[in-house]
Amino acid sequence: MLSRRKIHNWRILKGQPLTELDKRMLYLQEHGHLVPTRELIKTPEQIEGIRRSGVVNTGVLDLVAQEIKEGMSTAAIDKLVYEYTKDHGAIPAPLNYEGFPKSVCTSINEVVCHGIPSEKEILRDGDIINVDVSTILDGYYSDASRMFMIGNVSPEKRRLVEVTKECLQIGMEAAKPFGYVGDIGHAIQKHAEKNGYSVVRDLCGHGVGLEFHEEPEVCHFGRKGTGMVLVPGMVFTIEPMINMGRYQVYIDADDNWTVLTDDGLPSAQWEHTFVMTDSGLEILTY
Numbered sequence: 098m099l100s101r102r103k104i105h106n107w108r109i110l111k112g113q114p115l116t117e118l119d120k121r122m123l124y125l126q127e128h129g130h131l132v133p134t135r136e137l138i139k140t141p142e143q144i145e146g147i148r149r150s151g152v153v154n155t156g157v158l159d160l161v162a163q164e165i166k167e168g169m170s171t172a173a174i175d176k177l178v179y180e181y182t183k184d185h186g187a188i189p190a191p192l193n194y195e196g197f198p199k200s201v202c203t204s205i206n207e208v209v210c211h212g213i214p215s216e217k218e219i220l221r222d223g224d225i226i227n228v229d230v231s232t233i234l235d236g237y238y239s240d241a242s243r244m245f246m247i248g249n250v251s252p253e254k255r256r257l258v259e260v261t262k263e264c265l266q267i268g269m270e271a272a273k274p275f276g277y278v279g280d281i282g283h284a285i286q287k288h289a290e291k292n293g294y295s296v297v298r299d300l301c302g303h304g305v306g307l308e309f310h311e312e313p314e315v316c317h318f319g320r321k322g323t324g325m326v327l328v329p330g331m332v333f334t335i336e337p338m339i340n341m342g343r344y345q346v347y348i349d350a351d352d353n354w355t356v357l358t359d360d361g362l363p364s365a366q367w368e369h370t371f372v373m374t375d376s377g378l379e380i381l382t383y
């Protein structure tokens with residue numbers, strides 16, 4: 098049995114009466130649950146800022162959806178993303194993030210995520226590609242990705258893309274106010290494995306909004322009732338990466354970014370940014 102060290106994330110505000118939320122958080126953390134820090138609970142104003150960022154982010158993905166086609170380079174997708182984002186007064190969050198050289202991640206077939214757009218990489222008939230777009234508007238971050246199918250995609254890859262989209266939906270529905278981050282991963286893992294697929298372990302969803310990557314880490318596998326308590330006002334992504342074969346991945350040593358499946362089989366991913374409300378998750382990147 099692992100001993101649970103109590104983490105006192107929730108601090109009371111000096112000289113102010115305890116709110117109902119304070120009492121609930123203090124009780125939970127006293128009983129060994131991991132609660133968020135106060136800073137992870139976004140104010141209504143911050144949520145509106147993230148929502149506005151999400152509107153631009155969705156506009157980018159809608160533009161990509163219109164333009165993407167066989168024969169196009171992933172660098173051309175990057176250009177669309179960069180220009181649309183700039184034209185809307187925003188900044189592509191990936192650009193120069195920890196040295197990432199482009200404005201968007203483009204991940205084809207066995208590339209799991211963090212693919213770097215290139216002039217030399219051309220979309221082919223039968224490819225599946227994840228386009229992962231993240232936007233900073235007025236300092237607020239949003240993050241979402243979609244899969245696109247190029248031409249005639251095999252039924253096997255089609256099914257992977259569809260089941261991965263279901264995983265995102267099922268993960269979203271599993272997230273309840275005052276539930277746990279682990280509830281999300283548990284639901285996603287169950288659905289993926291039931292369909293004969295595996296869940297990538299090494300990359301997870303994340304808190305987002307005031308920074309690109311905040312707490313909590315939102316893994317797409319795990320156990321119910323574990324991890325951080327989900328409190329209304331928390332904003333985070335769910336972004337399951339589901340592999341057709343085994344879950345193991347590696348990073349391309351040439352660019353130190355591109356994540357690929359070990360077994361060379363395809364991988365798919367869908368992502369939204371969500372805010373927890375009193376009745377469940379609301380999507381901020383529609």
Ligand code: MF3
Nearest residue numbers: 191194197202211229231240
């Ligand atoms: N959207 C990715 C995520 O959810 C971020 C990739 S941007 C990169 O974390 F710059 F880190 F590649």
Ligand code: CO
Nearest residue numbers: 240302334336
């Ligand atoms: Co993300």
